[in-house]
Amino acid sequence: MTKEFTIFSLALKNLKRKPLRTGILIVAIGLLVSVLVFALSFVRRVDSSIRITSDRLGSDLLIVPTGSRGAAEDVLLENKVKTFYMDKGIIDRVKNIKGIDRLTYQTYLVTITGVCCDVPETIVVAFNQDTDFVIKPWLTKKLGRELKKGEAIVGSESAFNIRLGLTEVDSVLFGNIFKMVGVLDKTGTGLDNAIFIDDKNIDDILQKGKADIKPGQISVIFAKVQKGYDPYEVAGNIEDSIIEADTVARKDIGKSLINTLRDINRIFSVTVMLASILSIFLVWAVFSAIANERSKEVGIMRAIGAKENHVVRIFFLEVFVIGSIGSILGIVSGTALSFLLSKSFIILKNLSNDLSIAERIFIGILSLLAGTGICIVGALSPIQRIKKLEPLLAIKEE
């Protein structure tokens, strides 16, 4: 059967008539979409990491030593290896604050290869299994029981870092031998890079004297607020009555990071906006030239029966093909770029939560619409002009 000749085939032939020009337009749109995909992936990844972390920690308030808000966020959001300590007695003082429902605490220790431990530098989280509500859900899911003294379980990323894909191996932590009993599922928080032990091991660790911690110190208290109480009000009361402690409400986790991001966002926005304007201008200039070049052809087509909407369809199909091919190339290169450059951006490197497939698809669709839309906006005025051409004048034009 002979292939049908359609308006779409005519549009494709038009695009093939000047392959270099068509290629340049596709590459320009591709570059724009690539920047857009990279920017959206970057911002979205940081944003969703913060959101997931604050949700998964399961507490309304974090109570940390005064001046350690940033360090706590660094550990919880960005996998940074930092320690900060406050007196354990603060737990009882927090308990007495009106509106506190329940709380638990964690102590962060840092391993140093060859000095105290046989694992690379990482955070060891000692947590209280009797009160815990942060780690326990993951532990129950994976191990099905509590950790015993002398046992440790590693976070999903930490398992990779310390080559502990295998369980039931012994490791030396702060001069004590720990049996690694498993690997936790990915939580999407900075704690994925940590090793978890029961708080009862702290005494043994202190006895060996290989950890930089003093007796009676803890790092962070996670608190749940009673129903009907405003977490911000409770946080204010804690800070007013306990001078040695700072608080971070769930909604404020990552606020300093978000503030930093705001500037990066602005840079991305300006870059994308300028690139969009440039692309619109480029498409406009190219399609204005095309409209001039083809005015006689359009006149002939109109004379042999093409309606205004036929002319519009031919040009829009060309614009659509350029826009969609450019956008698809941009989506592929932008996604590849975000993977490659994620190792160059410290902020991304330290975030444990990656974008989900659904989020990547969303960014892809958004970028496809943006790339194609920009092409259409750029070509709109030349197309409007050419569809209104007087056929006889266009045909007679030399």
Add this chain to the structure above:
Amino acid sequence: MSQIEIIDILKIYTIGDLNIRAVDNVSMKIEKGEFLSVVGHSGSGKTTLISIMGGIIRPTTGRVLFEGIDISSLNDEKLSEYRNEKIGFMFQFASLLPILTAKENVLLPRIFSPKGKSKNGKEAEEYLDMVGIGEKINAYPSQLSGGQQRRVAIARALMNDPQVILADEPTGDLDEETEAEIMELFKRLNKEKKVTFIFITHNLDLARQAQKQIRMTHGVIKEI
């Protein structure tokens, strides 16, 4: 009822402050199957007149009736359909799209036709055969001689089985031999397909071959 009836057509072009009466209150009737030539000096209004008949331009005043229907009052959509279905155009130059093959150029009016008409090219091949260049269906205009390009343009004009073919100097830049061949083709099509032919020419010998001849001067029509 005449196939085409022109009633008091006036077409004024405004250039700056100047009003040019390209066609000046012309009235005439054309019957189905006529073979008509239009002669006249450059600027005498020949092209404007046949463009008004073909619905490419609208008259300033007056009416053009095609089989009793006033095409001057049709909207752009209906007027395009009229040009596509009732009229076949040939211009002063071959007017082929350079990116399309001969067959695709012939098929071009078909892609603007209402749905239902075949666009697969079999008919286009038949028309190209009919005008004598059946072996060149896949050639691009740049690969065809001037005469061959005219033949493709004729095949394209015939593609949608028009009732009238309007040709503006269809043999303008052709050698005498090709010119004669094209004229023979016109006459054959006029006879076999009963298509009305209206063609503009500067060549009085060619004009005389028509059944009816019209001379235009300063926008006014004079039958010879």
